[in-house]
Amino acid sequence: MKKILITGGAGFIGYHLAKHLLNQEYEIVIADNFFRSERDADLENLLKQPNVKLVTADLTIPASWENIGNGYDYVYHLVGINGTKLFYEIPHEVLRIGITTTLNVLDWFKTKNNKPGAKILYTSSNEAYAGALEAFGKLPIPTPENVPLIIADPYNPRWSYAGQKLISELLFIHYSKAYNFRMSIVRPHNFYGPREGYMHVIPEVIERIKQKTDPFPIFGADDTRSFCYIDDAILAIQGVMESKKTDEGTYHIGTHEETVIMDLVETMFNLMDWRPKNLEIKKSPLGSVKRRLADVSKIKMDIGWEAKTNIKEGLEKTIAWYNSRK
Ligand SMILES: NC(=O)c1ccc[n+]([C@@H]2O[C@H](COP(=O)([O-])OP(=O)(O)OC[C@H]3O[C@@H](n4cnc5c(N)ncnc54)[C@H](O)[C@@H]3O)[C@@H](O)[C@H]2O)c1
Numbered sequence: 214m215k216k217i218l219i220t221g222g223a224g225f226i227g228y229h230l231a232k233h234l235l236n237q238e239y240e241i242v243i244a245d246n247f248f249r250s251e252r253d254a255d256l257e258n259l260l261k262q263p264n265v266k267l268v269t270a271d272l273t274i275p276a277s278w279e280n281i282g283n284g285y286d287y288v289y290h291l292v293g294i295n296g297t298k299l300f301y302e303i304p305h306e307v308l309r310i311g312i313t314t315t316l317n318v319l320d321w322f323k324t325k326n327n328k329p330g331a332k333i334l335y336t337s338s339n340e341a342y343a344g345a346l347e348a349f350g351k352l353p354i355p356t357p358e359n360v361p362l363i364i365a366d367p368y369n370p371r372w373s374y375a376g377q378k379l380i381s382e383l384l385f386i387h388y389s390k391a392y393n394f395r396m397s398i399v400r401p402h403n404f405y406g407p408r409e410g411y412m413h414v415i416p417e418v419i420e421r422i423k424q425k426t427d428p429f430p431i432f433g434a435d436d437t438r439s440f441c442y443i444d445d446a447i448l449a450i451q452g453v454m455e456s457k458k459t460d461e462g463t464y465h466i467g468t469h470e471e472t473v474i475m476d477l478v479e480t481m482f483n484l485m486d487w488r489p490k491n492l493e494i495k496k497s498p499l500g501s502v503k504r505r506l507a508d509v510s511k512i513k514m515d516i517g518w519e520a521k522t523n524i525k526e527g528l529e530k531t532i533a534w535y536n537s538r539k
Contacts, residue, residue, distance in 0.1 A: 214264075216240045216328075218285045220272055220318060221292030223250040225409045226336065226401070226446070230289060231259055233447045240264050244281055246271040248310075249296065255408055273313040278321045285326055287454050288333040290318050296412040297371070297498065304373030311377030315384050323392040332395035334454045335385045339402045339465070341378040343502040355508035358400070358463045371498070382463070389461065397459045399450055402467030402507040405527065406443030407534030415440070415528070418478055419535045422485045429489035433497025434475040437504045439467045442527035445520040452516040459515055467507030468520040480525060484532055 217234060219227045222243030228250075231241050241264060250256075259265055270277035272292050292314045294300075294307045315335070322333050339356075344365030346352040352360060362379045364372045382398055389396040405415045414432075421429060449466040453459045482488040513519050 214238055214240050215286040216242070216284055218242050218244065218281065218288045220244050220288070220290050220314065222289075223247060223252070223256055223267070224291065224295070225250075225406075226404060226443070226450070227289070227291045228256060228259065228408060229406065229443045229447050230291075230450060231265060233444075233451070235259070235262055235265065242266050242268060242281065242285075244268045244270050244272060245292070249294065249299075249410070253408075272317060273310055275317055275320070278317060278325070281321070283325050283327045285328060286331055288318065288322060288326070288331070289450070289454065290315070290333060290335050292318075293336075293377070294374070296410070298412055300374045301370050301498070304370035307373040308377050311374075312380055315377075315381040319384060319388045323388065323394060330395070332397070332454060332460070333385070333389075334396065334450070335381060335398045336450075337378045337382050337398050337400045337463070338374065339400050339467075339505055339507065340375040341382065341400065343505060344372060344375060346502055346504065353508070354504055355469075355506045356465070357508040358465055358511055371501075386461075395460045397453050397461070398463040399453055400463065400465050400507075401441070401446060402465060402505065403438045403440045404443050404446045404466075405440050406531050409443075409531075414438075414474070414477075415481075415531060416535060418481050419485070419532055422481060422487055423535075425487060425489070427489035428491035428493040430493045430495050431475065431478055432495045433501055433503075434473075434478075434494045435503075436474050436497055436501065437471045437506065438474070439469070439471055439506045440477070440524055440527065441467045441520055442522035442530070445522050449512060449518045449520075452518050453512065456516050462511075462515070464512045464515070465507040465509055466512060467509055469506075469509065470520075470524055471504075471506045472524055477524070480528060481532070484525070484528055
């Protein structure tokens with residue numbers, strides 16, 4: 214049985230990844246300190262499975278890695294502080310936690326994991342390159358992997374998140390070369406779905422519709438994003454991890470579908486069968502990027518993955534889950 218470690222595994226992506234791997238002859242360890250996730254009913258159900266174990270640990274502390282053990286075949290390094298609001302509120306913590314957990318996982322992997330042929334995967338972000346559009350007005354859209362990574366303004370706390378992703382990408386690339394181990398990097402582009410928490414655009418809009426907020430605020434109505442449904446995203450992440458062809462490579466994960474935020478909200482009004490009398494169109498936060506669309510031809514070419522769920526289908530499943538909770 215292959216052994217898998219998922220750091221930040223109680224969070225949105227980690228939970229869905231563990232749930233997906235559950236029935237595939239893997240022994241799974243989730244490591245998390247519940248900074249931004251809960252031991253809710255979904256996680257408790259997952260932990261009832263004999264092949265899933267939880268290690269509660271603050272992964273910024275080197276000694277906490279002693280509880281994780283060794284001998285892992287695949288290590289998914291997902292831990293980090295996600296959620297745009299937190300980038301503005303605690304940028305210093307976003308940087309500290311992102312960079313120290315990366316250094317700790319790489320040191321542990323090269324010295325303690327002790328499993329020949331083991332591979333580690335890092336979840337970076339589209340934010341690592343997004344600032345180029347605002348700073349230089351130039352970014353190919355759809356955007357391929359080989360564009361420069363930039364910090365548009367170090368004094369804008371938003372870019373703390375991009376900063377630690379950029380540094381962590383460099384650390385993964387150069388540690389893996391120096392110590393000769395297998396690794397890949399993925400850059401998620403707006404994953405969404407059940408159990409995403411309440412601090413992202415889709416769950417926020419769902420909650421406002423449920424509360425019949427009127428006037429209804431919409432931030433950055435004419436910005437665009439490409440939203441990728443979590444079940445598709447998990448197949449992409451596992452596919453990159455388990456392929457040899459992807460070793461030492463960086464992969465964008467997203468959809469070809471570019472969605473204008475106003476259209477997203479309109480679709481959600483229709484699906485939830487409610488619409489406010491008045492809309493309050495607000496500016497997006499400082500540093501927010503107008504357009505974002507991944508070029509996903511590299512992942513398709515190397516592992517044959519592409520997203521299958523369109524935005525309407527994904528929203529239906531997501532809304533159904535949020536409706537079933539509160
Ligand atoms: N969800 C997306 O669309 C998206 C987009 C781009 C990048 N990413 C990246 O993918 C990764 C996973 O994202 P997610 O959406 O699942 O985020 P998430 O916040 O749901 O999960 C991250 C987990 O890390 C845990 N954590 C934070 N600090 C910790 C610490 N010191 N020790 C142990 N655990 C700690 C949190 O409690 C949380 O459970 C993150 O690195 C994120 O930056 C996600």
